Amino acid sequence: MDKNTTTGLILIGAVVLAFMFLNKPQEQSVANRAVTEINDISSTKSEVKNSVDISPKESSLNDLDSADMIIYQKLKDQQEQEELIERYGVFFGSVSGEEENYILENDKIKLSFSNKGARIINAEMVELDEDGLFKYRTYQDFIDNENNPISLFEEKTSRMSLSLVDAEKVVPIESEDLFFKLTKQNDSLLVFRAFAGSDDKYLEFSYGLSEGHYDVDFEINYHKIENDIKSDVDLKWSMNGLSTEKIASDERIITTIMYRNFGNSRDYLSETSDDEEVLDGNLNWIAFKQKFFSCILLSEEGIGKSKVSCKVLEGERYTDSYASKSSVPSLGKVSLKFLFIPNDYDLLETYDSEIEDIINLGGSVFAWVNRYMIDPVFKYLMTTGLSLGLIILLLTIIVKIVIMPLTYKNYMSTAKTKVIKPEMSKITAKYEGKTDRNAAMKKQQETMALYKQTGVNPMAGCIPMVIQMPILFAVFRYFPASLDLRHKGFLWAEDLSSYDSILDFGFSIPLYGDHISLFALLMAGSTLIYTITNSNQMTPATQPGMPNMKVIMYLMPIMLLFWFNTYSSGLSFYYFCGNLMNIGIMWGIKKYLIDEDKIRLQIESNKKKKKKKSRFQQRLEEVSKQQQKKRR
Structure with missing residues (x-):
């Protein structure tokens, strides 16, 4: 090898070494630049689910070798995990997954569940x-003859979430944001778990049907x-x-939220307007009540402090x-029940939790009449297999027979009163125009003396009427709330639980509606006929300033027509049958049981008998004498 060749090889080697030395720092800077991009992008994110793409530029990744790519991926995963921990605490590992649905079903209800939140969605x-x-x-x-089961709520407008607070990070965690793993499933049981950092730590929801x-x-x-969680846990x-x-x-x-504290009767929010209430706790149940169905949260151990609210919605799809x-315990196991149930008493x-009280059968007296008189008879008649219309007719007949003695006493x-009406008119005319207290006292004395002399008790007709009123008002509550009337037709009424219509206007009349209910029309008409036939028995008001009762009674059928046009057709039919029977009973009593001539003779006979003054009459006379002495 000559001198020139040796020199050339040395120069080439020097160039190669210099090139390798100069390129080594350049590779490191690429890796550093990729990491810097990760940190810069990550620092701008507030939440993982709202974050932007954290990948570095494609040109930077292309410059990385396999070793640098591994380093980059580890840094990226570490950064994402730190963000998840900051947002979800110990449940950071349960925030991602694929949503899946599951079913629990028996012969009564079908429940759909989502593993996201492990909640009931339908x-x-x-x-x-x-x-x-x-x-x-x-x-x-029902009208379209479609065979679909009724749904009480839907996934998009419902929510069920356990609200937790991470003890270390002090961040709120909602179970509805977590993906639960189904760990056990059979025909009657679903068990979901959201793991908290390890397989031995988890939040578990189990449902048994x-x-x-x-x-x-x-x-x-x-x-x-x-x-790992704070004690403040809310459902x-x-x-x-x-x-x-x-x-x-x-x-x-009649839709609202009802609730009951242990040891107390049920209470409820407003049924007609938006309302909310903060409840102190020790609750037995909270019910989301619809007209014929309810969704209820029940606890035998007691539900803690709760806030409930009900808002009236617009449109035809939703009601409220x-x-x-509600505050729930944060230790051990918490046992609750969800009820999805028809409002059947x-x-x-x-x-055995007084849940039946969500069905409003009226106040104490009216509820008692409905529970122990109307309902047993109605349920017994239901076993006959007759149509609901005939059952309502039979119920009306039975009620009228039971109160027949009171009706007879009222007519008597x-x-x-009609027989002594001329004498009452004379007393009224005698003191007409006299407004002093002494004249009023004397008029009252003479009136009471006439009652005593003739043996007429002015309260005898009122007491039977008062006794009958609870039945009249009880059925007003019973029929609209009766599940037995739902989707049961009679004659032209397709559903006795709602109004019937023989003509739809296509527009709405204020206070009346957009249709004509024939049962309401018949009920109002029969009330008017009964009023007319009974008007001769009425004694007009004799006190100045008192309303004319006849005018009020003639206005009542018109008012009923407006009130009942959108009410349950079963209720209107009941009152219509009752009016027809009242007209028939009144005619029968007047024709066969009451003889006015005999009554007149009896009154004349009573006048001849010497009557001892009652203590009330004696006291009345003493007061009158004392008033006269004071004026002298």
């Missing part, structure tokens, strides 16, 4: 009737995470109630928006 009433069709359908499906039941057992298990539950009946506005009249936020009563008192 509840359907799947009980079948004697014909093998779904027993509970929407009004529209038994055959023949409308309730699902719901258990919360904080397995070895008690120290948030809300939904928009789906309209299932003929018109949503009719449903809204329900929401509750006997069925609700089986839960009215007849006696």
